[in-house]
Amino acid sequence: MEKKKRSYKSMKVSLKTIAEYLNVSVATVSWVLSGLGDEKKISLSTQERVLACAKEMDYRPNMLARALNSGRSNTVGLIIPSIADSFYSGVAKAIERTLDNLKYSLMICSSESDGKREERMINMLKSYQVDGIIIAPTKKTKDEIQKLIDEDYPVVFFDRFFSDLTTNYVIINNEESSFSLVEHLILKGARKIAILTTNPHLLTLNFRMDGYINALKKYDIEVNDNLIKIIDIHNYEEKLPGALDEIFEKEPDVDGFFFTTHILAMEAFKYFMNHNIDYNKFELASIHEESLFPLIAPQINVALMPIPDIGKKVVEILLKQINLKESNSTIDTCQPVDQVTIPCKLIYRD
Amino acid sequence: MEKKKRSYKSMKVSLKTIAEYLNVSVATVSWVLSGLGDEKKISLSTQERVLACAKEMDYRPNMLARALNSGRSNTVGLIIPSIADSFYSGVAKAIERTLDNLKYSLMICSSESDGKREERMINMLKSYQVDGIIIAPTKKTKDEIQKLIDEDYPVVFFDRFFSDLTTNYVIINNEESSFSLVEHLILKGARKIAILTTNPHLLTLNFRMDGYINALKKYDIEVNDNLIKIIDIHNYEEKLPGALDEIFEKEPDVDGFFFTTHILAMEAFKYFMNHNIDYNKFELASIHEESLFPLIAPQINVALMPIPDIGKKVVEILLKQINLKESNSTIDTCQPVDQVTIPCKLIYRD
DNA sequence: CTGAAAGCGCTTACAG
């Protein structure tokens, strides 16, 4: 049986296809198509024929081959801990929008707060030769990340970073925002403020805890371990109710809640509702929020993540790195690092 | 100035690096590393040396090269209309989880409901030679998609599809779910039920509209154009308030709302709150929900998207396609299509 | 038991 003949529309067309069809060399086609026709002094008529043929055959360059050859892929990788988290997906969107104007594509990967997965994603992105990686890391250990840095791979962290690694990062003013929120709760009269937090191995979360403790200290309020609950991020849906149970059991006169992430706040609201607890009587604060928070808890005070700014800044730094690397690839210079802190917008609602 | 000598840790190590170091051929290294050592009868001692050296040098295969050569990338592409939409990010998560066990990586792209972007993403994924594409399309025209199908590129649609294209898809029972929800509102006593919907060029949304209209017809309720609002998805935040204004102006005794997406419902809740409208007096229904809906509108009835099932099914179909294509790449056979409808879970709360 | 060689689809000095 003869193989069915197919039109160009369904055939793979490469530079070679065009070159053979027009009886010119692959190089000529490549040059014309990459806009170097004039520079290489290809005759106008040849250029026109190539262009027309490429269009007619609907030629699409094979990025794999191009990237393999040139070392550049015009693609950036993004690794976030959770794609279902509105903060991270918001940043992803902001990054995508920013890159869009710059002719870069974005590959998004979600580590699901799993260190092993994160490693795999880093390696995958590297093996696809993405030009740079943006990451909100999830792991304690940092072999893969250390490796990236050793290799001068363009990397920018956001939301999270490692203090002992000299890297670019964009974070928010974690401690200050937390401090301000908790101070606000205190000034509104709360004296037994619980903190619900997570991922204690991450600096970011520690900073938020620091803000809480410093605010209490400033007003000579005792730091009460019964009011401090650290929830495992991997199964917070199951763990948070127990933590709240304990708080209400041991400290029934708790009068305020500080949530270090919107995710925890959201879960707490569900708990409150399930237990018929009128949470409007508490002073509430949270780092970041869901868009529906004002409907559920009109009085909650929040530190709003500057999502678009984070996206813009992260891209800006990464592209700077990429270009720097490109320009002095032979010289082994010590690259400067950008470490940016963007303040949250504080919203006091009560 | 001499170029700084670097340790293996920060050098690019390829098969060639290893081969030269061990004085064997690249082919030998390749075979050993891909587990074909025994089959190719490479001596055990050589195998051991290769393995040890690869480990020592921390060799990582270059996926670009491998994919370029083999035509397989072990990567799947996903294109969703909006990464910030919890439904789509939920499906992305479900897909990622499913693929995880199967040694496939996932590249997520967000078209942001922009046809041009969507085309670019399709072409990018193709040029990276992903083994298959999962897509919830956003565009009216379908040149790129038609091309995918002409080329027998493994593709699965979800949430949305084109009736005139013979493709694999996974959708929910749009019409039935809508019908049931609206019927429920009617049985609860509502007679002037408004429908808020979007993207009229998408079949999916039309089906939901059909369900609404058929339910009204069954109970001899007049279809009132004043109660039908089609909101542009690109700027629903601005458009929805105006639409609701009109409804309340022209039909002040509206007594029910059917939202064809959770996004529209969410935006409506914001409107209701801003205008101090006690929406609990209405009969409410929505296709899909946000996790906080029960707190905001305890009485809202919803058709819950079977997100994990969608993810699983979509992957299952795609892998079937990929394997099919692999096995009979030479034969031009007409591939069967899988068109799956998964029912939503209906939740009646009032 | 192992190697030489072609090829995947590009880019880019080098040559004439």
Added chain:
DNA sequence: CTGAAAGCGCTTACAG
């Protein structure tokens, strides 16, 4: 004005 050729890092018939 244009082509031949090497190379990016792999895989895989083919050969001995």
